[in-house]
Amino acid sequence: MSRHLPGAPEPETSAAGGGAGHHFEALALPHLPALYRLAVRLTGRPQDAEDLVQETYIKGLRAFPSLRETARVRSWLAQILTRLVIDRHRVPERELAVGDLTELDRFSLYDLIWDEDPLPYSDHLHRDFLAQFPDDDVRRALLALPDVYRVPLVLLYVEDLSYRELADAVGCPVGTVMSRLHRARKILERDLWECAKRRGFVKSEEPP
Numbered sequence: 001m002s003r004h005l006p007g008a009p010e011p012e013t014s015a016a017g018g019g020a021g022h023h024f025e026a027l028a029l030p031h032l033p034a035l036y037r038l039a040v041r042l043t044g045r046p047q048d049a050e051d052l053v054q055e056t057y058i059k060g061l062r063a064f065p066s067l068r069e070t071a072r073v074r075s076w077l078a079q080i081l082t083r084l085v086i087d088r089h090r091v092p093e094r095e096l097a098v099g100d101l102t103e104l105d106r107f108s109l110y111d112l113i114w115d116e117d118p119l120p121y122s123d124h125l126h127r128d129f130l131a132q133f134p135d136d137d138v139r140r141a142l143l144a145l146p147d148v149y150r151v152p153l154v155l156l157y158v159e160d161l162s163y164r165e166l167a168d169a170v171g172c173p174v175g176t177v178m179s180r181l182h183r184a185r186k187i188l189e190r191d192l193w194e195c196a197k198r199r200g201f202v203k204s205e206e207p208p
Contacts, residue, residue, distance in 0.1 A: 020064055024060070031077060041158055059084070075165065086151055109190070151170060163177055
């Protein structure tokens with residue numbers, strides 16, 4: 001095949017019939033590199049991403065006869081991949097280790113930056129503050145998020161999905177998706193604020 005990543009499956013044409021298997025291959029393989037990049041962003045580890053993509057294509061091949069709109073094959077495969085990520089580490093949301101939720105909901109990076117004023121000449125303080133962080137710092141903070149928060153955040157900004165598409169991808173109501181995105185941004189900003197304090201970019205302690 002012209003497009004094949006290490007660990008990605010060769011289509012199992014015997015499982016779905018030769019014609020269906022070849023049709024699936026023709027439609028799905030062009031999207032393999034994009035799905036692999038998405039899997040890397042969701043897992044942070046190339047080997048895990050390869051395993052995830054392999055499982056996605058196997059499940060996709062088996063479910064292919066149920067796909068009615070073949071033009072949606074990429075989003076359909078991304079939805080399978082997303083569900084696999086969430087199902088692998090499914091934990092009740094109330095048990096997620098994100099700290100005190102009331103305190104988290106009160107956290108405001110904008111207010112902290114405004115009070116600290118680390119960029120006094122900036123006209124876009126919030127955006128310019130976040131731009132100070134190297135990609136590795138942002139990636140570490142993103143990967144530290146629980147899957148239930150990280151997955152919709154990545155899909156929103158990488159795949160540019162709507163809230164309705166996000167809800168379909170992760171299998172929950174739109175309101176739940178919006179709540180998780182809000183909390184994901186809060187956790188990410190809180191962790192980046194702590195990173196800024198460790199780096200001495202802002203004060204490490206509140207004034208007496």
